[in-house]
Amino acid sequence: MTSLSETGSGGAARRRGLAARAGLAELAILLALVAIFSVLNPHAFPTLTNLNTILNNAAIPIVIGVGASLVVLTGRIDLSVEGVMGAAGMAFVLLSANSRETADIGWLAYPAALAVGAVLGGTTGAIHALAKVPSFIVSLGMWYVGLGIAAVLFGYEMIPFLGNEAAVAWPTATPLGLPNSFVLALVVVGLGWLIERYTRLGRYAYAIGNNESVARMTGIPVAGFVVAIFAFAGACSALAGVMGSLALGAGSATVGVGMLFLTLAAIVIGGTPLGGGRGGALRTVTGVLILSTLYNGLILVGVDPSIQSGVSGVVLVAAVIAAGWSQRARLRVFK
Amino acid sequence: MIQTGIPRQAPIQLDAGRDGTAPILRLSGLAKSFGPVAAVKPLTLTVGRHEVIGLIGENGAGKSTLLKLLTGVHQPDAGTFELNGRPVRLKGPQDATEHGLGIVHQEQSLFTNLSVAENIVMGAGRKGSASTRGGIYRWRALHREAAEVLARIGSTVSPATIVGDLGFAERQMVEIARTIHVACRTAERQGGAPLVILDEPTSVLEEAETAVLEHEIARLRAIGSVIFVSHRLEEVLRICTRIVVMRHGELVADRPVDGVTEADLFRLMIGKDRHARTREAVPPVTGTPVLRAEGLTRAGAFHDICLDVHPGRITAIVGTFGAGREALVRALFGAEPLDGGRLEVAGRDVVQWSPRRAIRAGLAYLPAERGVESAVGGLSAARNLTMVPQGRSWLLSPAGRRALAEEWFGRLDIRPNLPGQDLARFSGGNQQKVVLAKWLRLKPRVLILDHPLRGLDPGAGATVNACIRAAAAEGAGVLLLADTLEEALDLGHEILVMRDGEISARFDRTTDDPTTLDLLEKMV
Numbered sequence A: 001m002t003s004l005s006e007t008g009s010g011g012a013a014r015r016r017g018l019a020a021r022a023g024l025a026e027l028a029i030l031l032a033l034v035a036i037f038s039v040l041n042p043h044a045f046p047t048l049t050n051l052n053t054i055l056n057n058a059a060i061p062i063v064i065g066v067g068a069s070l071v072v073l074t075g076r077i078d079l080s081v082e083g084v085m086g087a088a089g090m091a092f093v094l095l096s097a098n099s100r101e102t103a104d105i106g107w108l109a110y111p112a113a114l115a116v117g118a119v120l121g122g123t124t125g126a127i128h129a130l131a132k133v134p135s136f137i138v139s140l141g142m143w144y145v146g147l148g149i150a151a152v153l154f155g156y157e158m159i160p161f162l163g164n165e166a167a168v169a170w171p172t173a174t175p176l177g178l179p180n181s182f183v184l185a186l187v188v189v190g191l192g193w194l195i196e197r198y199t200r201l202g203r204y205a206y207a208i209g210n211n212e213s214v215a216r217m218t219g220i221p222v223a224g225f226v227v228a229i230f231a232f233a234g235a236c237s238a239l240a241g242v243m244g245s246l247a248l249g250a251g252s253a254t255v256g257v258g259m260l261f262l263t264l265a266a267i268v269i270g271g272t273p274l275g276g277g278r279g280g281a282l283r284t285v286t287g288v289l290i291l292s293t294l295y296n297g298l299i300l301v302g303v304d305p306s307i308q309s310g311v312s313g314v315v316l317v318a319a320v321i322a323a324g325w326s327q328r329a330r331l332r333v334f335k
Numbered sequence B: 001m002i003q004t005g006i007p008r009q010a011p012i013q014l015d016a017g018r019d020g021t022a023p024i025l026r027l028s029g030l031a032k033s034f035g036p037v038a039a040v041k042p043l044t045l046t047v048g049r050h051e052v053i054g055l056i057g058e059n060g061a062g063k064s065t066l067l068k069l070l071t072g073v074h075q076p077d078a079g080t081f082e083l084n085g086r087p088v089r090l091k092g093p094q095d096a097t098e099h100g101l102g103i104v105h106q107e108q109s110l111f112t113n114l115s116v117a118e119n120i121v122m123g124a125g126r127k128g129s130a131s132t133r134g135g136i137y138r139w140r141a142l143h144r145e146a147a148e149v150l151a152r153i154g155s156t157v158s159p160a161t162i163v164g165d166l167g168f169a170e171r172q173m174v175e176i177a178r179t180i181h182v183a184c185r186t187a188e189r190q191g192g193a194p195l196v197i198l199d200e201p202t203s204v205l206e207e208a209e210t211a212v213l214e215h216e217i218a219r220l221r222a223i224g225s226v227i228f229v230s231h232r233l234e235e236v237l238r239i240c241t242r243i244v245v246m247r248h249g250e251l252v253a254d255r256p257v258d259g260v261t262e263a264d265l266f267r268l269m270i271g272k273d274r275h276a277r278t279r280e281a282v283p284p285v286t287g288t289p290v291l292r293a294e295g296l297t298r299a300g301a302f303h304d305i306c307l308d309v310h311p312g313r314i315t316a317i318v319g320t321f322g323a324g325r326e327a328l329v330r331a332l333f334g335a336e337p338l339d340g341g342r343l344e345v346a347g348r349d350v351v352q353w354s355p356r357r358a359i360r361a362g363l364a365y366l367p368a369e370r371g372v373e374s375a376v377g378g379l380s381a382a383r384n385l386t387m388v389p390q391g392r393s394w395l396l397s398p399a400g401r402r403a404l405a406e407e408w409f410g411r412l413d414i415r416p417n418l419p420g421q422d423l424a425r426f427s428g429g430n431q432q433k434v435v436l437a438k439w440l441r442l443k444p445r446v447l448i449l450d451h452p453l454r455g456l457d458p459g460a461g462a463t464v465n466a467c468i469r470a471a472a473a474e475g476a477g478v479l480l481l482a483d484t485l486e487e488a489l490d491l492g493h494e495i496l497v498m499r500d501g502e503i504s505a506r507f508d509r510t511t512d513d514p515t516t517l518d519l520l521e522k523m524v
Helices: A008-022 A024-040 A048-073 A081-095 A105-129 A135-155 A164-171 A180-198 A201-212 A210-216 A224-249 A259-269 A281-301 A306-329 B065-071 B092-099 B115-124 B132-133 B139-152 B168-189 B207-222 B233-239 B260-271 B325-333 B354-358 B371-372 B379-386 B398-411 B429-439 B458-473 B483-492 B516-523
Strands: B027-032 B038-047 B052-057 B078-083 B101-104 B195-198 B225-229 B240-247 B252-256 B290-300 B300-309 B312-321 B340-345 B364-367 B446-450 B477-481 B494-499 B502-508
Touching: A008 A135, A024 B458, A048 A224, A048 A259, A048 A281, A081 A105, A081 A135, A081 A224, A081 A259, A081 B132, A081 B300, A105 A224, A105 B101, A135 B300, A180 A201, A180 A281, A180 B195, A201 A224, A201 B132, A210 A224, A210 A306, A210 B132, A210 B195, A224 B483, A306 B458, B027 B354, B038 B078, B038 B252, B065 B195, B065 B240, B065 B477, B092 B101, B092 B168, B115 B139, B132 B139, B132 B233, B139 B168, B139 B446, B168 B195, B168 B207, B168 B300, B168 B379, B168 B483, B207 B233, B233 B260, B240 B260, B260 B354, B260 B516, B290 B325, B300 B312, B300 B325, B300 B502, B312 B325, B312 B458, B312 B516, B325 B364, B325 B446, B325 B483, B364 B429, B371 B429, B379 B398, B379 B429, B398 B429, B398 B502, B429 B458, B446 B458, B446 B483, B458 B483, B458 B494, B494 B516, B502 B516
Parallel strands: B052 B225, B052 B240, B101 B195, B195 B225, B312 B477, B312 B494, B364 B446, B446 B477
Antiparallel strands: B027 B038, B027 B078, B240 B252, B290 B300, B290 B340, B494 B502
């Protein structure tokens, strides 16, 4: 063994590190929330119906979060989530059987929508990496480009309703005991986890997030990987857009409203710092579940919905302070 | 005239020739100039197998340029460069590693969030290793691959450990393993052996960690050869089998380590013994010292330091690497804590010393790490120059700033005369002058200069020296850590020699006229 683990303080530090790496603190918070709301509202909160509501609400942010976490792991950020959801969602609806009868390419509408998302995400990544502009600002622009595309697709005609009743009912159905949307989200999480753990794409995301200049010195083609990661994140947002459209049963440019804050907050609360290099998709699942349990619980307890956004903001800031507490030092540089 | 040069000997070629194998590295006539400055003059060096070569020289002797030539960061202007018998033209450190020549820098280049195994394999570059082929990681194979490399250099670090949990020496082992991983494969494929350059590996290590490193170097020697760059001469003598000394871009000695003493090496590094070049009048000691230290102590760095800095005089401190000079001046400026002793500024005791209080009391400190601690790139030279607030005037009008910048650009002859230009675009010498002007404009009582000429070419060095003399002539007490003994002799009115954290000798130029050798004797 290494000499470090033999010393007491080193061992303690490592144990702390392991606990932090496994995300045990976040899981404990989730369990505590469940326990508190179960006590406060024993009739409505701890029921199977309510569990399914929570999980169904969590599905879309989880799907977005898998891609977004990978972006955040590299130390970058993708703010285009809501725009990509709108554009891909509208593309999906207009390419499926719908009340406007635009076009119906059958199941191909799904991959087509994902492709729209991947292209938008890839474009964000390429502009960021090649023109060397902060991802923050490029994806901020791409958010509105996506919304613009969605608005053009929506046009001035009537709302396009989806024609396929079975598809619309699919997300909330529970043939496996859990809502299909959540099962799909778990599949995406599994995919994200495999990417993070077993592919060069994922491992390099950690490496780039830890020290980008070292990554370049080591010969990692950073730009190429960043573009691929943004494209993957775009595809995840697009899938979320499709899921949102199915849930609405209609096309809407604003299908993703509110998802950006929720997802980013979940990523940070779950334990993936915005600086990158640590965390991942599994952590984000915990983060999303914490927030959706909190929302759901607050409603059931009877808290005014108008207070909720304030509460989630407070939770986010508190989580960030808690996460950074152990690293604070007098001369630490923070921005 | 004292004989200081050790006769140059033909390079030893341990295996080369004897069993028919080519030496690992063969340089002949390798040279590099930057503009008119010859950083490395035509140089010939052969490294055989199983050698540990100590590369030493003063700052600016051309060591780092030579290393950059070896690793392909710079391209040589002339000469041939052979690795394992093949002529090479390297494109960069990664390319060098792939040719069997790895370098481990003082600043570590590991991913602290990843495991030891991943870091080792990541060094295999774009193509990756067998265990990551196709973009998919095979963890078990990867750990096995890393464990093999670690076993080769005899490291006991577990491949699954996260690098961030390791100590500094262990991280260095991982770096070596990473370098060796690629370098060995190439070298062996070509029937040669790897060469590993350790660039000041021990400067950040504790004593126990250094022992670990020495052990690793012995292991490396069994595989290939090592070039060990260090300022710590006793270490060089202990670890190396052969020593190469550079001075003014030339290779002035190349000889086995037997019978060589530290003092010999120092003499080789500084060259000819000589007196101070200048013969101008030394200003007398007048009035109260602007800075007085009595019994200053900091555990592990310096002990019982007493010194006076008088207005108008330059006090130079010389000492070997690790004599505690740097820690002392940083503590005088309040940038590092003190364990004991008294500090007076202009006759007044100081308490709760910090850089902020020190500046208010009239101290100025020019750090050695210009890029990190003094020059702010991305800001204009004028803004850098006016960065420290003066007295109570927190506001400085743009016109005021312009006027100040123009005044100082003129006084220090800073070129190009564009105060509005980003400081990062100025040359090193001119950056240093801007930083110096930043402090000089405050008319400091005490000017502490930590290696003010580091990284400057001789021309720029001369003008910075002139600035330092002018500042002293205007009444500032200057405390100077010089890069070379010549610099200390030429500038200093009083010269303090430090050894092992204590002042071992004091020379006042009004009465003494020490030579470089006199200083040296007190240093080692």
